[in-house]
Amino acid sequence: MPEPVLPSTARTLLARVARVQRDGRxxxxxxxxxxxxxxxxxxxxxxxxxxxxxxxxxxxxxxxxxxxxxxxxxxxxxxxxxxxxxxxxxxxxxxxxxxxxxxxxxxxxxxxxxxxxxxxxxxxxxxxxxxxxxxxxxxxxxxxxxxxxxxxxxxxxxxxxxxxxxxxxxxxxxxxxxxxxxxxxxxxxxxxxxxxxxxxxxxxxxxxxxxxxxxxxxxxxxxxxxxxxxxxxxxxxxxxxxxxxxxxxxxxxxxxxxxxxxxxxxxxxxxxxxxxxxxxxxxxxxxxxxxxxxxxxxxxxxxxxxxxxxxxxxxxxxxxxxxxxxxxxxEPRIVEPWTPAPSPVPLEDLGVWFWGPSPYLLQALHGGLLHLGPLPGRAGRASRFARRDDGTWVGLDGYYAGEPLTIAADHLDLGTFVFTRTPYDPAGPVPGGVDEGGWRH
CATH class of the missing domain: 3.40.710.10 (DD-peptidase/beta-lactamase superfamily)
Structure with missing residues (x-):
């Protein structure tokens, strides 16, 4: 059985319904x-x-x-x-x-x-x-x-x-x-x-x-x-x-x-x-x-x-x-307390990855999910991911909903987008390659 609302809450709810019934005739x-x-x-x-x-x-x-x-x-x-x-x-x-x-x-x-x-x-x-x-x-x-x-x-x-x-x-x-x-x-x-x-x-x-x-x-x-x-x-x-x-x-x-x-x-x-x-x-x-x-x-x-x-x-x-x-x-909901939980991927897979020059954060969520999104204060696409039976991940929402995510040692592959550990990492499989001259000033 649900816990009844508090008497003060009941009065607030009653007042709203009573007014709607009267004013709405x-x-x-x-x-x-x-x-x-x-x-x-x-x-x-x-x-x-x-x-x-x-x-x-x-x-x-x-x-x-x-x-x-x-x-x-x-x-x-x-x-x-x-x-x-x-x-x-x-x-x-x-x-x-x-x-x-x-x-x-x-x-x-x-x-x-x-x-x-x-x-x-x-x-x-x-x-x-x-x-x-x-x-x-x-x-x-x-x-x-x-x-x-x-x-x-x-x-x-x-x-x-x-x-x-x-x-x-x-x-x-x-x-x-x-x-x-x-x-x-x-x-x-x-x-x-x-x-x-x-x-x-x-x-x-x-x-x-x-x-x-x-x-x-x-x-x-x-x-x-x-x-x-x-x-x-x-x-x-x-x-x-x-x-x-x-x-x-x-x-x-x-x-x-x-x-x-x-x-x-x-x-x-x-x-x-x-x-x-x-x-x-x-x-x-x-x-x-x-x-x-x-x-x-x-x-x-x-x-x-x-x-x-x-x-x-x-x-x-x-x-x-x-x-x-x-x-x-x-009577706002009182959420369950946070408790430690195992990471769904090795800890070294988490952290900052770069799509081109843009930094993204891959982090573990409660419930065995992953979240990939821009660092706080930066614009970009964000999605949650769930593990599939073959070990890959699939987007649940946002731009990458339904898209496959594969986690490799040196990169993330997300629907042809490649994320590397450093911006345009020349050692990673960056689409189109990386200019041999590197970054310039």
């Missing part, structure tokens, strides 16, 4: 913070029954992350690859040459919405009834980030066809049930909030419709209570259980498409939003459907998450980012 709003494997604090405001953690709200696009997990399970099993064209698994669409990876990261150029009536407010059917045409490939592949509900509808169809079962059943059996999210369902199961639109000029509400979206369900169908959404936040913090390999979860959070329309730094990985908020990198997803708003974001460096659900079409500001900031300010 949400009929009800439930929210909480997550750490140490569960909800450390939660509250319900407005017209919400108790226990507030068990009332279902519609998740909207958080369903996309659940769909992405189902797709990546297939990838990890070798049944699909991110570079596969959609046509290989779902033939007959105008987006057949767009890849699975492009669709997961909203780089496939697919139309934002499916054709016909607005799928969020009208019942849906099978893929064959959508009437997809060439015009629904609105951009070239991999040209720019373009958020696409249609793309995730097609990914849900891919999951259903490869598993031979409906998307609803696959995500229930492979993602939700193993995580203990047993109250997360494709249609509301009491107790569940009724979705409302709030009049812009008066304090009156209008019920919003609810239905099954058919093939588009994978983009926004799921309903969930706060307790289940908190468990999903724990999943995003790394407690993946048997649902997904932790390395695959890390892959989901690597930015692929950048949302240049966002006011801050915002990107999209494989079914996950990656945002830079007040100097922190947050991972998760927001959601909206007629009558509902939802959010789940985690700060993996801090080991905390925040979740929120409201039954309003629009109005309340996103509260999860403020809750994470409040919790971090009031």
């Amino acid at each position: 949400a009929p009800s709003l439930v929210a909480g913070v997550v750490r140490d494997g569960g909800l450390a604090w939660s509250v319900g405001r407005g017209d919400v029954s108790e226990p507030h953690t068990d009332v279902q709200y519609r998740l909207g696009s958080i369903s996309k992350t659940v769909t992405a997990v189902a797709v990546l399970r297939l990838r990890d099993e070798g049944r699909v690859h991110l570079d596969d064209p959609l046509e290989r698994h779902v033939p007959g669409t105008p987006l057949g040459q767009r890849t699975v990876g492009q669709l997961l990261s909203h780089l496939g150029g697919a139309a934002a919405e499916s054709p016909g009536g607005w799928w969020e407010r009208t019942p849906g059917g099978p893929l064959e009834e959508l009437g997809l045409a060439d015009e629904h490939a609105v951009l070239g592949a991999a040209r720019r980030f373009h958020y696409s509900n249609l793309g995730f509808g097609l990914l849900g169809e891919l999951v259903a066809r490869l598993r031979g079962r409906a998307w609803d059943d696959v995500v229930r059996d492979e993602v939700l049930a193993p995580l203990g999210m047993t109250r997360t369902t494709p249609r509301p199961v009491a107790p569940a909030a009724e979705g409302h639109a709030v009049h812009p000029w008066a304090d009156v509400v209008l019920p919003e419709p609810e239905h099954h979206a058919g093939v588009m369900a994978a983009a926004g169908q799921l309903w969930s209570p706060l307790a289940d959404l908190a468990r999903f936040a724990v999943f995003l913090l790394g407690d993946t259980g048997d649902v997904l390999d932790p390395a695959t979860l890390e892959e989901m959070a690597i930015p692929a498409g950048v949302d240049s329309s966002a006011p801050g730094w915002s990107a999209y990985g494989l079914g996950l939003q990656v945002m830079r908020v007040e100097g922190r990198t947050l991972v998760g997803h927001g959601g909206s459907m007629p009558g509902f708003l939802a959010g789940v974001f985690v700060d993996r460096d801090e080991g905390t998450g925040a979740v929120s659900l409201a039954n309003a079409t629009s109005g309340p500001e996103p509260v999860v980012f403020g809750l994470l900031a409040d919790l971090r300010a009031a």
